[in-house]
Amino acid sequence: MNRILFEPGEIKNGIATFGGARARHVVSVLHGEVGQTLKTGEIGGKIGTGVVVAISGADGDLPEVSVSVDHADESPRPWVDLVLAPPRPRVMKRLLPQFAALGVGRIVLVGAKKVEKDFWGATLLKEEIYRPLLIDGLMQCGSSILPTIEVRRNFRKFVADELDLAFPESLRLVAHPCAGSQPPPSGFGRLLLAIGPEGGWTDDEVALLEAHGFSRYSLGARILRTDTASVALLGRLMP
Protein backbone atom coordinates (compact mmCIF):
# COMPACT_ATOMS: atom_id res chain seq x y z
CA MET A 1 0.00 0.00 0.00
CA ASN A 2 1.73 3.09 -1.25
CA ARG A 3 -1.40 5.17 -0.78
CA ILE A 4 -4.20 4.49 1.70
CA LEU A 5 -7.54 5.00 -0.04
CA PHE A 6 -10.85 5.70 1.65
CA GLU A 7 -14.44 5.27 0.56
CA PRO A 8 -16.11 8.68 0.43
CA GLY A 9 -18.38 7.59 3.31
CA GLU A 10 -15.39 6.89 5.54
CA ILE A 11 -14.36 10.55 5.59
CA LYS A 12 -16.34 12.76 7.98
CA ASN A 13 -15.41 16.38 8.69
CA GLY A 14 -12.00 15.78 7.15
CA ILE A 15 -11.26 12.75 9.33
CA ALA A 16 -11.06 9.22 7.89
CA THR A 17 -11.57 6.41 10.40
CA PHE A 18 -10.84 2.85 9.35
CA GLY A 19 -9.95 -0.65 10.55
CA GLY A 20 -9.08 -3.87 8.76
CA ALA A 21 -6.14 -4.44 6.46
CA ARG A 22 -5.41 -0.75 5.94
CA ALA A 23 -5.24 -0.09 9.68
CA ARG A 24 -3.00 -3.11 10.20
CA HIS A 25 -0.77 -1.85 7.40
CA VAL A 26 -0.49 1.60 8.99
CA VAL A 27 0.29 0.10 12.41
CA SER A 28 2.46 -2.90 11.49
CA VAL A 29 4.21 -2.02 8.22
CA LEU A 30 4.42 1.76 8.45
CA HIS A 31 4.91 1.69 12.24
CA GLY A 32 2.24 4.38 12.40
CA GLU A 33 2.26 6.91 15.21
CA VAL A 34 0.08 9.90 15.96
CA GLY A 35 1.41 12.82 13.93
CA GLN A 36 2.76 10.66 11.11
CA THR A 37 2.01 11.76 7.55
CA LEU A 38 0.73 9.20 5.04
CA LYS A 39 -0.09 9.31 1.35
CA THR A 40 -3.88 9.07 1.16
CA GLY A 41 -6.77 9.57 -1.23
CA GLU A 42 -10.50 9.18 -1.76
CA ILE A 43 -11.71 6.44 -4.10
CA GLY A 44 -12.99 8.17 -7.22
CA GLY A 45 -11.80 11.53 -5.90
CA LYS A 46 -8.68 13.50 -5.15
CA ILE A 47 -5.46 12.39 -3.53
CA GLY A 48 -3.10 14.03 -1.05
CA THR A 49 -1.83 13.37 2.44
CA GLY A 50 -3.25 12.44 5.80
CA VAL A 51 -1.92 12.88 9.31
CA VAL A 52 -2.58 10.15 11.87
CA VAL A 53 -4.63 11.66 14.71
CA ALA A 54 -5.55 8.54 16.67
CA ILE A 55 -4.75 4.82 16.85
CA SER A 56 -6.97 2.67 19.04
CA GLY A 57 -6.64 -1.00 19.98
CA ALA A 58 -3.99 -2.49 22.26
CA ASP A 59 -1.54 -5.20 21.17
CA GLY A 60 -3.40 -8.12 19.71
CA ASP A 61 -6.61 -6.13 19.22
CA LEU A 62 -7.64 -5.06 15.75
CA PRO A 63 -6.47 -1.47 15.45
CA GLU A 64 -8.66 1.39 14.30
CA VAL A 65 -6.89 4.41 12.84
CA SER A 66 -8.09 7.99 12.38
CA VAL A 67 -6.41 10.22 9.86
CA SER A 68 -6.96 13.92 9.19
CA VAL A 69 -6.89 14.18 5.41
CA ASP A 70 -6.04 16.93 2.94
CA HIS A 71 -6.93 15.78 -0.57
CA ALA A 72 -6.32 18.51 -3.14
CA ASP A 73 -4.37 16.78 -5.94
CA GLU A 74 -5.69 15.10 -9.06
CA SER A 75 -5.02 11.37 -9.30
CA PRO A 76 -3.12 10.02 -12.30
CA ARG A 77 -5.81 9.33 -14.94
CA PRO A 78 -6.44 6.00 -16.67
CA TRP A 79 -4.98 5.93 -20.18
CA VAL A 80 -6.27 2.62 -21.55
CA ASP A 81 -9.44 0.56 -21.68
CA LEU A 82 -9.61 -3.17 -22.30
CA VAL A 83 -11.86 -5.37 -24.40
CA LEU A 84 -10.89 -8.56 -22.65
CA ALA A 85 -11.79 -12.16 -23.39
CA PRO A 86 -11.38 -13.30 -19.80
CA PRO A 87 -8.89 -15.98 -18.78
CA ARG A 88 -9.74 -18.43 -15.98
CA PRO A 89 -11.02 -16.77 -12.79
CA ARG A 90 -7.84 -17.71 -10.88
CA VAL A 91 -5.72 -15.85 -13.46
CA MET A 92 -8.20 -12.98 -13.72
CA LYS A 93 -8.12 -12.52 -9.96
CA ARG A 94 -4.37 -11.98 -10.15
CA LEU A 95 -4.70 -9.65 -13.13
CA LEU A 96 -7.31 -7.25 -11.77
CA PRO A 97 -5.04 -5.49 -9.24
CA GLN A 98 -2.34 -5.29 -11.91
CA PHE A 99 -4.74 -3.72 -14.41
CA ALA A 100 -5.75 -1.12 -11.81
CA ALA A 101 -2.10 -0.41 -10.97
CA LEU A 102 -1.12 -0.07 -14.63
CA GLY A 103 -3.77 2.58 -15.36
CA VAL A 104 -6.69 0.71 -16.93
CA GLY A 105 -9.99 2.63 -16.89
CA ARG A 106 -12.76 0.40 -18.24
CA ILE A 107 -12.67 -3.37 -18.60
CA VAL A 108 -15.26 -4.87 -20.92
CA LEU A 109 -15.35 -8.66 -20.56
CA VAL A 110 -16.49 -10.21 -23.82
CA GLY A 111 -17.66 -13.71 -24.74
CA ALA A 112 -15.10 -14.60 -27.38
CA LYS A 113 -15.41 -18.12 -28.79
CA LYS A 114 -12.58 -19.66 -26.77
CA VAL A 115 -13.57 -18.21 -23.40
CA GLU A 116 -14.40 -21.09 -21.06
CA LYS A 117 -18.17 -21.11 -20.64
CA ASP A 118 -18.11 -21.55 -16.88
CA PHE A 119 -16.20 -18.28 -16.48
CA TRP A 120 -19.49 -16.41 -16.57
CA GLY A 121 -20.68 -18.05 -13.38
CA ALA A 122 -17.55 -17.09 -11.43
CA THR A 123 -18.05 -15.28 -8.13
CA LEU A 124 -15.25 -12.98 -9.32
CA LEU A 125 -17.86 -11.20 -11.45
CA LYS A 126 -19.61 -9.95 -8.32
CA GLU A 127 -18.72 -6.37 -7.50
CA GLU A 128 -18.15 -7.16 -3.82
CA ILE A 129 -15.46 -9.65 -4.91
CA TYR A 130 -13.67 -7.72 -7.65
CA ARG A 131 -13.88 -4.22 -6.17
CA PRO A 132 -11.41 -4.88 -3.30
CA LEU A 133 -8.97 -6.40 -5.80
CA LEU A 134 -9.08 -3.26 -7.92
CA ILE A 135 -8.67 -1.05 -4.86
CA ASP A 136 -5.60 -3.10 -3.85
CA GLY A 137 -4.10 -2.25 -7.23
CA LEU A 138 -4.88 1.44 -6.78
CA MET A 139 -3.36 1.53 -3.28
CA GLN A 140 -0.24 -0.10 -4.75
CA CYS A 141 0.22 2.36 -7.59
CA GLY A 142 -1.03 5.52 -5.90
CA SER A 143 -4.00 6.36 -8.12
CA SER A 144 -7.58 6.78 -6.89
CA ILE A 145 -9.61 6.25 -10.07
CA LEU A 146 -11.38 2.91 -9.80
CA PRO A 147 -11.60 0.86 -13.02
CA THR A 148 -15.07 -0.29 -14.03
CA ILE A 149 -15.97 -3.80 -15.17
CA GLU A 150 -18.75 -4.50 -17.66
CA VAL A 151 -19.85 -7.86 -19.05
CA ARG A 152 -20.84 -8.29 -22.71
CA ARG A 153 -21.23 -11.97 -23.43
CA ASN A 154 -22.39 -11.28 -26.96
CA PHE A 155 -19.06 -10.17 -28.40
CA ARG A 156 -20.31 -9.48 -31.95
CA LYS A 157 -23.26 -7.43 -30.74
CA PHE A 158 -21.02 -5.40 -28.44
CA VAL A 159 -18.54 -4.64 -31.22
CA ALA A 160 -21.22 -3.87 -33.79
CA ASP A 161 -23.64 -1.87 -31.64
CA GLU A 162 -21.86 -0.39 -28.65
CA LEU A 163 -18.16 0.01 -29.24
CA ASP A 164 -18.21 3.15 -31.39
CA LEU A 165 -20.44 4.96 -28.93
CA ALA A 166 -18.52 3.81 -25.89
CA PHE A 167 -15.00 4.48 -27.20
CA PRO A 168 -15.33 7.07 -29.98
CA GLU A 169 -11.87 8.64 -29.74
CA SER A 170 -9.58 5.81 -28.68
CA LEU A 171 -6.75 4.36 -30.73
CA ARG A 172 -7.81 0.72 -31.21
CA LEU A 173 -5.36 -2.18 -31.11
CA VAL A 174 -5.97 -5.90 -31.03
CA ALA A 175 -3.24 -8.06 -29.53
CA HIS A 176 -2.38 -10.79 -32.00
CA PRO A 177 1.00 -12.53 -32.07
CA CYS A 178 2.89 -12.57 -35.38
CA ALA A 179 6.47 -12.87 -36.52
CA GLY A 180 7.71 -9.39 -35.67
CA SER A 181 7.29 -7.11 -32.68
CA GLN A 182 6.05 -3.58 -33.25
CA PRO A 183 7.20 -0.32 -31.68
CA PRO A 184 4.70 1.35 -29.36
CA PRO A 185 2.47 3.96 -31.03
CA SER A 186 2.83 7.52 -29.82
CA GLY A 187 0.65 10.58 -29.61
CA PHE A 188 -2.62 8.83 -28.82
CA GLY A 189 -5.10 10.33 -26.37
CA ARG A 190 -6.53 7.13 -25.03
CA LEU A 191 -6.06 3.51 -26.04
CA LEU A 192 -8.55 0.68 -26.46
CA LEU A 193 -6.75 -2.66 -26.35
CA ALA A 194 -8.46 -5.94 -27.23
CA ILE A 195 -6.87 -8.99 -25.59
CA GLY A 196 -7.99 -12.47 -26.62
CA PRO A 197 -8.61 -15.63 -24.63
CA GLU A 198 -5.99 -18.25 -23.71
CA GLY A 199 -6.45 -20.02 -27.07
CA GLY A 200 -6.38 -16.76 -29.02
CA TRP A 201 -8.99 -14.90 -31.06
CA THR A 202 -10.58 -16.82 -33.94
CA ASP A 203 -9.87 -15.47 -37.43
CA ASP A 204 -13.49 -14.24 -37.57
CA GLU A 205 -13.08 -12.32 -34.34
CA VAL A 206 -9.91 -10.62 -35.51
CA ALA A 207 -11.62 -9.76 -38.80
CA LEU A 208 -14.58 -8.28 -36.91
CA LEU A 209 -12.30 -6.12 -34.79
CA GLU A 210 -10.32 -5.02 -37.84
CA ALA A 211 -13.57 -4.07 -39.55
CA HIS A 212 -14.23 -1.82 -36.56
CA GLY A 213 -10.98 0.08 -36.69
CA PHE A 214 -8.65 -2.14 -34.66
CA SER A 215 -5.07 -2.65 -35.90
CA ARG A 216 -3.18 -5.80 -35.09
CA TYR A 217 -0.46 -5.34 -32.52
CA SER A 218 2.20 -7.92 -31.73
CA LEU A 219 5.00 -8.40 -29.24
CA GLY A 220 6.65 -10.82 -31.66
CA ALA A 221 6.78 -14.53 -32.34
CA ARG A 222 6.90 -15.73 -28.73
CA ILE A 223 3.49 -17.03 -27.66
CA LEU A 224 2.64 -15.62 -24.24
CA ARG A 225 -0.02 -16.64 -21.74
CA THR A 226 -2.85 -14.12 -21.41
CA ASP A 227 -1.63 -12.85 -18.06
CA THR A 228 1.94 -12.33 -19.24
CA ALA A 229 0.80 -10.83 -22.54
CA SER A 230 -1.63 -8.39 -20.89
CA VAL A 231 0.89 -6.97 -18.47
CA ALA A 232 3.69 -6.94 -21.06
CA LEU A 233 1.46 -5.12 -23.55
CA LEU A 234 0.31 -2.54 -21.01
CA GLY A 235 3.94 -1.91 -20.07
CA ARG A 236 4.90 -1.54 -23.71
CA LEU A 237 2.04 0.76 -24.68
CA MET A 238 2.02 2.97 -21.56
CA PRO A 239 2.48 6.58 -22.72
Added chain:
Amino acid sequence: MNRILFEPGEIKNGIATFGGARARHVVSVLHGEVGQTLKTGEIGGKIGTGVVVAISGADGDLPEVSVSVDHADESPRPWVDLVLAPPRPRVMKRLLPQFAALGVGRIVLVGAKKVEKDFWGATLLKEEIYRPLLIDGLMQCGSSILPTIEVRRNFRKFVADELDLAFPESLRLVAHPCAGSQPPPSGFGRLLLAIGPEGGWTDDEVALLEAHGFSRYSLGARILRTDTASVALLGRLMP
Protein backbone atom coordinates in the same frame (compact mmCIF):
# COMPACT_ATOMS: atom_id res chain seq x y z
CA MET B 1 2.44 -26.01 -24.29
CA ASN B 2 2.94 -24.51 -27.71
CA ARG B 3 6.11 -26.52 -28.25
CA ILE B 4 6.96 -29.85 -26.64
CA LEU B 5 10.58 -29.77 -25.51
CA PHE B 6 12.79 -32.77 -24.86
CA GLU B 7 15.91 -33.24 -22.81
CA PRO B 8 18.77 -34.26 -25.13
CA GLY B 9 18.84 -37.67 -23.39
CA GLU B 10 15.20 -38.31 -24.27
CA ILE B 11 15.93 -38.37 -28.00
CA LYS B 12 17.40 -41.61 -29.34
CA ASN B 13 17.92 -42.28 -33.06
CA GLY B 14 15.60 -39.40 -33.86
CA ILE B 15 12.78 -40.67 -31.64
CA ALA B 16 11.74 -38.88 -28.43
CA THR B 17 9.85 -41.01 -25.90
CA PHE B 18 8.22 -39.32 -22.93
CA GLY B 19 5.50 -39.60 -20.29
CA GLY B 20 4.22 -37.22 -17.63
CA ALA B 21 2.63 -33.84 -18.20
CA ARG B 22 3.84 -33.51 -21.78
CA ALA B 23 2.39 -36.87 -22.77
CA ARG B 24 -0.92 -36.05 -21.07
CA HIS B 25 -0.94 -32.72 -22.94
CA VAL B 26 -0.38 -34.46 -26.29
CA VAL B 27 -3.12 -37.00 -25.59
CA SER B 28 -5.73 -34.90 -23.76
CA VAL B 29 -5.32 -31.33 -25.02
CA LEU B 30 -3.97 -31.89 -28.53
CA HIS B 31 -6.04 -35.11 -28.98
CA GLY B 32 -2.82 -36.67 -30.27
CA GLU B 33 -2.97 -39.50 -32.78
CA VAL B 34 -0.30 -41.46 -34.57
CA GLY B 35 0.75 -39.45 -37.61
CA GLN B 36 -0.01 -36.08 -36.02
CA THR B 37 2.58 -33.34 -36.37
CA LEU B 38 3.60 -31.32 -33.30
CA LYS B 39 5.91 -28.38 -32.71
CA THR B 40 8.90 -29.80 -30.84
CA GLY B 41 12.44 -28.94 -29.84
CA GLU B 42 15.47 -29.98 -27.83
CA ILE B 43 16.27 -28.07 -24.67
CA GLY B 44 19.37 -26.03 -25.39
CA GLY B 45 19.29 -27.12 -29.03
CA LYS B 46 17.32 -26.69 -32.22
CA ILE B 47 13.58 -26.65 -32.75
CA GLY B 48 11.33 -28.05 -35.45
CA THR B 49 8.54 -30.57 -35.71
CA GLY B 50 7.82 -34.07 -34.55
CA VAL B 51 5.42 -36.72 -35.81
CA VAL B 52 3.68 -38.97 -33.30
CA VAL B 53 4.74 -42.56 -34.01
CA ALA B 54 3.28 -44.33 -30.96
CA ILE B 55 0.98 -43.71 -28.01
CA SER B 56 0.88 -46.34 -25.29
CA GLY B 57 -1.37 -46.59 -22.24
CA ALA B 58 -5.09 -47.29 -22.26
CA ASP B 59 -7.70 -44.90 -20.82
CA GLY B 60 -6.84 -44.07 -17.25
CA ASP B 61 -3.25 -45.22 -17.58
CA LEU B 62 -0.45 -42.72 -17.80
CA PRO B 63 0.28 -42.39 -21.50
CA GLU B 64 3.74 -42.65 -23.01
CA VAL B 65 4.25 -40.97 -26.36
CA SER B 66 6.92 -41.50 -29.00
CA VAL B 67 7.63 -38.79 -31.54
CA SER B 68 9.93 -38.87 -34.55
CA VAL B 69 11.62 -35.48 -34.51
CA ASP B 70 13.17 -33.25 -37.13
CA HIS B 71 14.92 -30.34 -35.41
CA ALA B 72 16.70 -28.10 -37.92
CA ASP B 73 15.63 -24.56 -36.97
CA GLU B 74 17.30 -22.12 -34.63
CA SER B 75 15.30 -21.17 -31.53
CA PRO B 76 14.51 -17.49 -30.89
CA ARG B 77 17.50 -16.19 -28.91
CA PRO B 78 17.35 -14.50 -25.50
CA TRP B 79 17.66 -10.73 -25.78
CA VAL B 80 17.89 -9.64 -22.14
CA ASP B 81 19.59 -10.62 -18.90
CA LEU B 82 18.42 -9.67 -15.43
CA VAL B 83 20.18 -8.47 -12.30
CA LEU B 84 17.28 -9.25 -10.00
CA ALA B 85 16.80 -8.52 -6.32
CA PRO B 86 14.45 -11.44 -5.76
CA PRO B 87 10.88 -10.97 -4.53
CA ARG B 88 9.30 -13.54 -2.19
CA PRO B 89 9.64 -17.16 -3.38
CA ARG B 90 5.88 -17.40 -4.10
CA VAL B 91 6.12 -14.42 -6.47
CA MET B 92 9.41 -15.58 -7.93
CA LYS B 93 7.91 -18.98 -8.69
CA ARG B 94 5.25 -17.30 -10.80
CA LEU B 95 7.78 -15.03 -12.50
CA LEU B 96 10.29 -17.65 -13.63
CA PRO B 97 8.14 -19.19 -16.40
CA GLN B 98 7.22 -15.66 -17.52
CA PHE B 99 10.90 -14.64 -17.69
CA ALA B 100 11.66 -17.71 -19.79
CA ALA B 101 8.70 -17.01 -22.08
CA LEU B 102 9.66 -13.35 -22.53
CA GLY B 103 13.19 -14.14 -23.67
CA VAL B 104 15.40 -13.73 -20.61
CA GLY B 105 18.82 -15.40 -20.91
CA ARG B 106 20.67 -15.09 -17.59
CA ILE B 107 19.15 -14.27 -14.21
CA VAL B 108 21.60 -13.09 -11.56
CA LEU B 109 19.89 -13.00 -8.15
CA VAL B 110 21.56 -10.37 -5.99
CA GLY B 111 21.39 -9.61 -2.28
CA ALA B 112 20.13 -6.04 -2.36
CA LYS B 113 19.50 -4.47 1.03
CA LYS B 114 15.72 -4.90 1.04
CA VAL B 115 15.67 -8.53 -0.10
CA GLU B 116 14.10 -10.63 2.64
CA LYS B 117 16.89 -12.60 4.26
CA ASP B 118 15.02 -15.90 4.33
CA PHE B 119 14.73 -15.85 0.53
CA TRP B 120 18.16 -17.38 0.28
CA GLY B 121 17.03 -20.55 2.01
CA ALA B 122 14.11 -21.08 -0.38
CA THR B 123 13.85 -24.48 -2.07
CA LEU B 124 13.11 -22.51 -5.23
CA LEU B 125 16.87 -21.92 -5.52
CA LYS B 126 17.45 -25.62 -6.16
CA GLU B 127 17.90 -26.41 -9.82
CA GLU B 128 15.52 -29.38 -9.65
CA ILE B 129 12.79 -26.97 -8.49
CA TYR B 130 13.36 -24.00 -10.79
CA ARG B 131 14.37 -25.84 -13.95
CA PRO B 132 10.89 -27.29 -14.67
CA LEU B 133 9.38 -23.82 -14.16
CA LEU B 134 11.73 -22.35 -16.75
CA ILE B 135 11.01 -25.20 -19.17
CA ASP B 136 7.26 -24.55 -18.75
CA GLY B 137 7.89 -20.99 -19.88
CA LEU B 138 9.89 -22.17 -22.89
CA MET B 139 7.20 -24.66 -23.92
CA GLN B 140 4.66 -21.83 -23.69
CA CYS B 141 6.59 -19.39 -25.86
CA GLY B 142 8.18 -21.81 -28.30
CA SER B 143 11.86 -21.18 -27.57
CA SER B 144 14.34 -23.86 -26.51
CA ILE B 145 17.11 -21.80 -24.89
CA LEU B 146 16.98 -22.38 -21.15
CA PRO B 147 17.68 -19.34 -18.93
CA THR B 148 20.39 -19.76 -16.32
CA ILE B 149 20.11 -18.69 -12.69
CA GLU B 150 23.10 -17.54 -10.65
CA VAL B 151 23.15 -16.36 -7.04
CA ARG B 152 25.35 -13.45 -5.94
CA ARG B 153 24.39 -12.51 -2.41
CA ASN B 154 27.14 -9.92 -2.23
CA PHE B 155 25.59 -7.35 -4.55
CA ARG B 156 28.42 -4.78 -4.33
CA LYS B 157 31.11 -7.37 -5.00
CA PHE B 158 29.19 -8.73 -7.97
CA VAL B 159 28.75 -5.27 -9.50
CA ALA B 160 32.32 -4.21 -8.82
CA ASP B 161 34.17 -7.41 -9.74
CA GLU B 162 32.07 -9.52 -12.09
CA LEU B 163 29.56 -7.46 -14.00
CA ASP B 164 31.87 -5.94 -16.63
CA LEU B 165 33.35 -9.33 -17.48
CA ALA B 166 30.01 -11.08 -17.54
CA PHE B 167 28.07 -8.50 -19.55
CA PRO B 168 30.62 -6.46 -21.51
CA GLU B 169 28.44 -5.40 -24.44
CA SER B 170 24.95 -5.03 -22.98
CA LEU B 171 22.97 -1.82 -22.74
CA ARG B 172 22.50 -1.38 -18.98
CA LEU B 173 19.27 -0.10 -17.45
CA VAL B 174 18.14 0.03 -13.84
CA ALA B 175 14.39 0.10 -13.22
CA HIS B 176 13.62 3.02 -10.95
CA PRO B 177 10.21 4.74 -10.84
CA CYS B 178 10.13 8.49 -11.36
CA ALA B 179 7.65 11.07 -12.56
CA GLY B 180 7.77 10.39 -16.30
CA SER B 181 7.79 7.27 -18.40
CA GLN B 182 10.52 6.81 -20.97
CA PRO B 183 10.31 5.49 -24.53
CA PRO B 184 12.00 2.14 -25.11
CA PRO B 185 15.59 2.38 -26.36
CA SER B 186 16.28 1.00 -29.81
CA GLY B 187 19.22 -0.49 -31.63
CA PHE B 188 20.76 -2.34 -28.71
CA GLY B 189 22.30 -5.76 -29.16
CA ARG B 190 21.51 -7.18 -25.77
CA LEU B 191 20.04 -5.64 -22.66
CA LEU B 192 20.99 -5.96 -19.01
CA LEU B 193 18.10 -4.89 -16.79
CA ALA B 194 18.46 -4.42 -13.04
CA ILE B 195 15.18 -4.86 -11.12
CA GLY B 196 15.04 -3.97 -7.44
CA PRO B 197 13.33 -5.64 -4.49
CA GLU B 198 9.73 -5.03 -3.36
CA GLY B 199 10.81 -2.01 -1.29
CA GLY B 200 13.00 -0.62 -4.08
CA TRP B 201 16.73 -0.13 -4.47
CA THR B 202 18.44 2.03 -1.83
CA ASP B 203 19.97 5.30 -3.04
CA ASP B 204 23.42 3.74 -2.57
CA GLU B 205 22.50 0.78 -4.71
CA VAL B 206 21.21 2.96 -7.54
CA ALA B 207 24.36 5.09 -7.30
CA LEU B 208 26.53 1.96 -7.50
CA LEU B 209 24.69 0.75 -10.59
CA GLU B 210 24.91 4.19 -12.20
CA ALA B 211 28.65 4.24 -11.50
CA HIS B 212 28.83 1.00 -13.47
CA GLY B 213 27.10 2.26 -16.57
CA PHE B 214 23.44 1.71 -15.76
CA SER B 215 20.91 4.38 -16.77
CA ARG B 216 17.71 4.85 -14.81
CA TYR B 217 14.64 3.63 -16.63
CA SER B 218 11.08 4.36 -15.53
CA LEU B 219 7.57 3.37 -16.52
CA GLY B 220 6.28 6.54 -14.85
CA ALA B 221 4.92 7.66 -11.52
CA ARG B 222 2.75 4.63 -10.79
CA ILE B 223 4.44 2.38 -8.24
CA LEU B 224 4.23 -1.23 -9.41
CA ARG B 225 4.82 -4.47 -7.55
CA THR B 226 8.00 -6.28 -8.61
CA ASP B 227 6.11 -8.93 -10.56
CA THR B 228 4.01 -6.41 -12.48
CA ALA B 229 6.98 -4.11 -13.06
CA SER B 230 9.25 -6.92 -14.32
CA VAL B 231 6.79 -8.21 -16.90
CA ALA B 232 5.69 -4.70 -17.92
CA LEU B 233 9.32 -3.63 -18.37
CA LEU B 234 10.23 -6.70 -20.41
CA GLY B 235 7.20 -6.09 -22.62
CA ARG B 236 8.18 -2.47 -23.09
CA LEU B 237 11.84 -3.10 -23.81
CA MET B 238 11.45 -6.18 -26.04
CA PRO B 239 13.13 -5.38 -29.39
